[in-house]
Amino acid sequence: MVNCCGLVTVKNxxxxxxxxxxxxxxxxxxxxxxSTLQYENQEQSxxxxxxxxxxxxxxxxxxxxxxxxxxxxxxxxxxxxxxxEQYDDALSSGQQAFLLEESDESPDxxxxxxxxxxxxxxxxxxxxxxxxxxxxxxxxxxLCLPAVxxxxxxxxxxxxxxxxxxxxxxxxxxxxxxxxxxSAHVSxxxxxxxVESNCPLDPLNYxxxxxxxxxxxxxxxxxxxxxxxxLLYYQDTHQPTAIVExxxxxxxxxxxxxxxxVMLSLYPEFPKDVMSSMTSHGEFLFVVDRSGxxxxxMHLGSGSLDRISSARETLLLLLKSLPMGCYFNIIGFGSSYxxxxxxxxxxxxxxxxxxxxxxxxxxxxxxxxxxLQPLKHIYSQPCLPDQPRQLFLFTDGxxxxxxxxxxxxxxxxxxxxxxxxxxxxxxxxxxxxxxxxQARGHAQFITGQDRMQPKVMQSLRFAxxxxxxxxxxxxxxxxxxxxxxxxxxxxxVFQGQRALLYAQLTGESSGDTEGSVTVKYSLAKQPVExxxxxxxxxxxxxxxxxxxxxxRTLIQSLEVEEREQDGEKEGAKEKVIELSVQSGVSSAxxxxxxxxxxxxxxxxxxxxxxxxxxxxxxxxxxxxxxFSSSVLERDMKxxxxxxxxxQLVCSASEFVVGTKSKCKMHKRSSxxxxxxxEGSLASRVKGFxxxxxxxGFxxxxxxxxxxxxxxxxxxxxxxxxxPTSKPVRDPLLQLISLQKASGSWVLEAALAEVLVKTEExxxxxxxxxxxxxxxxxxxxxxWLYGFKMEAQEEWQFLAMKxxxxxxxxxxxxxxxxxxxxxxxxxxxxxxxxxxx
Numbered sequence: 001m002v003n004c005c006g007l008v009t010v011k012n013x014x015x016x017x018x019x020x021x022x023x024x025x026x027x028x029x030x031x032x033x034x035s036t037l038q039y040e041n042q043e044q045s046x047x048x049x050x051x052x053x054x055x056x057x058x059x060x061x062x063x064x065x066x067x068x069x070x071x072x073x074x075x076x077x078x079x080x081x082x083x084x085e086q087y088d089d090a091l092s093s094g095q096q097a098f099l100l101e102e103s104d105e106s107p108d109x110x111x112x113x114x115x116x117x118x119x120x121x122x123x124x125x126x127x128x129x130x131x132x133x134x135x136x137x138x139x140x141x142x143l144c145l146p147a148v149x150x151x152x153x154x155x156x157x158x159x160x161x162x163x164x165x166x167x168x169x170x171x172x173x174x175x176x177x178x179x180x181x182x183s184a185h186v187s188x189x190x191x192x193x194x195v196e197s198n199c200p201l202d203p204l205n206y207x208x209x210x211x212x213x214x215x216x217x218x219x220x221x222x223x224x225x226x227x228x229x230x231l232l233y234y235q236d237t238h239q240p241t242a243i244v245e246x247x248x249x250x251x252x253x254x255x256x257x258x259x260x261x262v263m264l265s266l267y268p269e270f271p272k273d274v275m276s277s278m279t280s281h282g283e284f285l286f287v288v289d290r291s292g293x294x295x296x297x298m299h300l301g302s303g304s305l306d307r308i309s310s311a312r313e314t315l316l317l318l319l320k321s322l323p324m325g326c327y328f329n330i331i332g333f334g335s336s337y338x339x340x341x342x343x344x345x346x347x348x349x350x351x352x353x354x355x356x357x358x359x360x361x362x363x364x365x366x367x368x369x370x371x372l373q374p375l376k377h378i379y380s381q382p383c384l385p386d387q388p389r390q391l392f393l394f395t396d397g398x399x400x401x402x403x404x405x406x407x408x409x410x411x412x413x414x415x416x417x418x419x420x421x422x423x424x425x426x427x428x429x430x431x432x433x434x435x436x437x438q439a440r441g442h443a444q445f446i447t448g449q450d451r452m453q454p455k456v457m458q459s460l461r462f463a464x465x466x467x468x469x470x471x472x473x474x475x476x477x478x479x480x481x482x483x484x485x486x487x488x489x490x491x492x493v494f495q496g497q498r499a500l501l502y503a504q505l506t507g508e509s510s511g512d513t514e515g516s517v518t519v520k521y522s523l524a525k526q527p528v529e530x531x532x533x534x535x536x537x538x539x540x541x542x543x544x545x546x547x548x549x550x551x552r553t554l555i556q557s558l559e560v561e562e563r564e565q566d567g568e569k570e571g572a573k574e575k576v577i578e579l580s581v582q583s584g585v586s587s588a589x590x591x592x593x594x595x596x597x598x599x600x601x602x603x604x605x606x607x608x609x610x611x612x613x614x615x616x617x618x619x620x621x622x623x624x625x626x627f628s629s630s631v632l633e634r635d636m637k638x639x640x641x642x643x644x645x646x647q648l649v650c651s652a653s654e655f656v657v658g659t660k661s662k663c664k665m666h667k668r669s670s671x672x673x674x675x676x677x678e679g680s681l682a683s684r685v686k687g688f689x690x691x692x693x694x695x696g697f698x699x700x701x702x703x704x705x706x707x708x709x710x711x712x713x714x715x716x717x718x719x720x721x722x723p724t725s726k727p728v729r730d731p732l733l734q735l736i737s738l739q740k741a742s743g744s745w746v747l748e749a750a751l752a753e754v755l756v757k758t759e760e761x762x763x764x765x766x767x768x769x770x771x772x773x774x775x776x777x778x779x780x781x782x783w784l785y786g787f788k789m790e791a792q793e794e795w796q797f798l799a800m801k802x803x804x805x806x807x808x809x810x811x812x813x814x815x816x817x818x819x820x821x822x823x824x825x826x827x828x829x830x831x832x833x834x835x836x
Contacts, residue, residue, distance in 0.1 A: 242534030334366020369397030743801030786827030
């Protein structure tokens with residue numbers, strides 16, 4: 001059974017990792033994160049500790065060191081195989097060694113090996129990384145410290161045991177045996193408005209009167225059992241900025257580190273007349289995760305929808321917001337995939353109604369998270385003429401073949417744009433951000449108490465914007481200075497969204513100290529130009545963060561190039577290794593290695609290996625505690641299946657009873673793994689939790705069913721179930737569900753119910769010459785603008801459809817309608833506000 005008490009692993013072994021301390025330094029849109037991990041060997045033999053953990057997918061790991069006693073050993077970057085061999089050699093000769101390497105399958109998973117810790121020895125390991133802060137829908141800048149590393153689904157037949165694949169050890173999120181402390185120093189050229197987090201924070205402390213510098217800390221006692229998210233809000237976030245960072249003094253001029261590097265943050269602004277017209281064309285493909293973990297709640301608070309229910313509501317909103325004349329389809333995926341229609345269909349009342357009925361029936365019942373095959377199926381379908389393909393991908397999962405998925409998306413990037421959404425704790429940043437980046441789209445993460453709908457509708461707004469084409473970038477610098485672009489070419493531009501450019505500046509100007517960059521593109525057949533001027537004079541010490549982010553950007557491009565060549569050509573891999581070693585930034589082909597030779601005497605005793613656990617999806621409110629049903633369906637060794645099943649059932653039973661009771665399930669631990677699997681263990685646990693949690697409590701009957709106890713079993717104590725009430729449906733969703741594909745509403749009892757009126761009260765004030773459908777549509781618009789302005793981002797597109805429909809009816813008495821609607825509903829909405 002799982003012993004979650006004290007610093008032990010699931011096998012009752014002491015956990016050598018005791019605490020993690022994180023210091024964050026934010027400068028504008030860039031964060032430098034320094035983590036110190038404290039290890040202690042409390043066993044009687046030398047120890048090797050293995051810790052597999054997530055980092056942001058775009059992070060550039062740039063420093064790694066270890067401190068034993070008073071001696072600090074700074075790691076160096078080496079070719080990965082060479083570093084691994086040096087680590088093994090050090091351990092076999094009794095020396096202490098430290099190895100940090102990126103996973104072969106995904107750039108957001110790292111493996112830290114701490115080797116040959118003598119009995120009673122303490123060691124602290126420090127690693128630094130720099131990362132860009134992503135801009136959110138509300139203009140906040142998001143920094144995420146990922147903690148949750150969910151089991152990564154390996155597709156059937158894939159090689160999950162190749163070199164570089166790291167074994168993940170997990171415990172329920174509430175049982176993580178190490179703590180986290182975090183402090184952040186924030187500096188910005190613009191005043192800092194506020195800092196928010198999904199975890200408790202101490203009050204924000206401003207360091208100057210201009211409020212451009214501040215510190216904030218995580219409240220004491222935080223257990224690192226969830227992703228920690230910081231949201232930073234600056235005034236005038238959308239101002240374009242340029243940072244020129246000086247060269248590294250010790251580096252050779254002409255090399256990346258030996259020249260200044262500039263980072264440009266551009267915020268393109270589109271002409272208002274162009275933005276007022278949304279496209280009515282497009283093929284919209286909504287690809288929705290239907291794996292078992294989508295039954296987990298959106299967050300751990302009371303009243304939280306499960307993820308699949310939130311996805312259903314979001315699909316309702318999307319289907320109602322699509323423009324007439326477009327095409328669409330919905331594909332659900334898990335271990336297999338299912339399409340609503342054999343191919344994309346034209347959007348009409350008939351196809352919308354058919355799709356909505358299937359959305360209502362959609363369940364999280366497709367097993368694991370296998371995304372490669374549905375994407376291959378989509379890309380095998382020919383694109384429709386004059387209907388640009390827009391792919392919306394929703395997933396809470398992680399896959400073991402992230403790089404393979406990204407390569408597939410990149411290969412097909414010319415045929416579509418992809419807007420991706422990571423749902424909940426542990427969604428892979430490399431997967432979510434990567435597919436959007438490769439396919440010229442936009443990525444969003446829905447965590448904590450975020451609502452899915454506003455973020456999805458922002459992406460729909462991007463998708464409906466006229467496509468930007470013919471993008472070009474021109475650098476204007478003195479003739480003595482040359483520019484080498486480190487970033488890939490800009491392939492997509494969205495209104496108000498940041499575009500980042502990194503470039504190396506070689507040479508010095510004797511006169512001009514100013515440079516500029518001009519971005520030109522065509523938008524709705526109109527030429528648009530945005531320009532940003534910047535000083536060539538380097539900024540004050542920025543800790544080489546800009547150089548390292550530039551290096552990481554170039555390394556990622558070269559890694560993709562190497563995978564495309566599939567080893568057939570020499571060059572890309574060698575360039576990556578050379579650049580990684582020169583810049584001190586990690587890559588897929590290099591690793592950090594540090595060896596401490598100590599007093600030269602070999603350690604005595606057998607070397608023990610300990611896996612430090614990471615938190616998995618929290619059992620509280622989640623059907624399978626991070627073990628999706630696919631875990632039991634995979635081709636596993638019988639012994640591994642037995643371990644997983646034991647952990648799952650015993651974790652579940654312990655949580656249900658609230659204490660380690662004498663439940664009969666614990667007495668059945670000798671039951672073979674095969675019998676457990678054949679008995680549909682996963683489906684029983686999944687069904688139990690999904691049913692019980694809908695009511696917000698665990699019943700004795702339900703728990704006894706899943707634990708195979710008799711219903712009158714007195715060995716288990718249960719709290720009395722709390723009375724539950726039938727959930728009240730959101731009136732906004734009710735109103736949205738009543739809208740027709742054309743954009744109109746019908747005068748009916750269901751509409752009157754949303755307006756909290758009787759049918760007679762709604763019908764009586766209708767102006768005599770006005771059609772009932774026009775009257776109903778005006779009432780719906782008045783209600784939206786009168787009572788639901790806080791959710792306007794969610795209903796703006798269906799309101800635009802309604803206005804267009806009314807205008808097409810050429811109604812002469814719109815003003816009278818609006819006035820009568822205001823009187824009926826007690827509102828004061830102006831006709832101009834409605835867009836009429």
